[in-house]
Amino acid sequence: MTQSPLFYSAVFALFEDGAWNILLSKRENTWWNDGWYTLPSGHVEWGELPSEAMIREAVEETAVRPTKWEHISTLFRIDTRRTYIDFFYRVSKWGGEIRNLEPEKCSELAWFPRHSLPQNIIPFVREVIERAWEQSYFEETRVEDKKSG
Numbered sequence: 437m438t439q440s441p442l443f444y445s446a447v448f449a450l451f452e453d454g455a456w457n458i459l460l461s462k463r464e465n466t467w468w469n470d471g472w473y474t475l476p477s478g479h480v481e482w483g484e485l486p487s488e489a490m491i492r493e494a495v496e497e498t499a500v501r502p503t504k505w506e507h508i509s510t511l512f513r514i515d516t517r518r519t520y521i522d523f524f525y526r527v528s529k530w531g532g533e534i535r536n537l538e539p540e541k542c543s544e545l546a547w548f549p550r551h552s553l554p555q556n557i558i559p560f561v562r563e564v565i566e567r568a569w570e571q572s573y574f575e576e577t578r579v580e581d582k583k584s585g
Contacts, residue, residue: 445480447490448524448561449502450568451534457547458565459534460557461497464543468515473557475524475565476545486523494527498545499537504529508568513560524564 451459460473478493480486487505494502502525509524536545548554553562 442519444518444520445486445489446477446520446522447480447486447493448475448477448522448564449490449494449498449505450475450508450524450526450565451494451498451530452526452528452550453547454528456550458550458553459498460546460548460554461536461542462544462546464541466541469558471556473548473554474561480523487525490523490525490527494530497536497538497542499535500530500532502527502530509564511560511564522560524568526568 453459459476461476462473463470476494476497478489478496480489481492484492487507490505491502494500505525505527507523508526509522511520511522511524513520513522534545536542550565553565557565
């Protein structure tokens with residue numbers, strides 16, 4: 437008998453500053469990839485669309501609210517403990533000033549030139565960043581349960 441699949445969803449925000457720089461977060465004190473750079477990210481919560489989760493996570497981690505974004509990639513990922521469907525968004529405009537609101541999980545928020553990323557960036561994140569300016573298609577929707585009225 438096989439186990440039923442269980443998927444988790446995560447969202448990643450690729451902030452770009454208009455001068456080819458990308459905002460990266462250095463993970464610390466977590467169980468996953470400590471000491472490695474990634475994009476501001478987090479899990480999709482029950483009832484959230486991926487874009488809503490990306491906005492919430494951006495506010496929680498960076499103190500800014502994305503106002504202009506586009507989906508750039510969806511990744512099906514199996515790691516050592518879980519299976520994920522990841523949604524990546526490129527954020528080109530936001531309100532507020534970027535600050536590290538989770539210093540207990542993030543030792544650094546820093547801008548890096550798009551073509552000069554640090555060596556210790558999570559490999560699948562690096563791949564998405566390198567392809568972020570290619571064409572992508574994605575649509576999201578809510579489906580209402582016809583039985584509930």
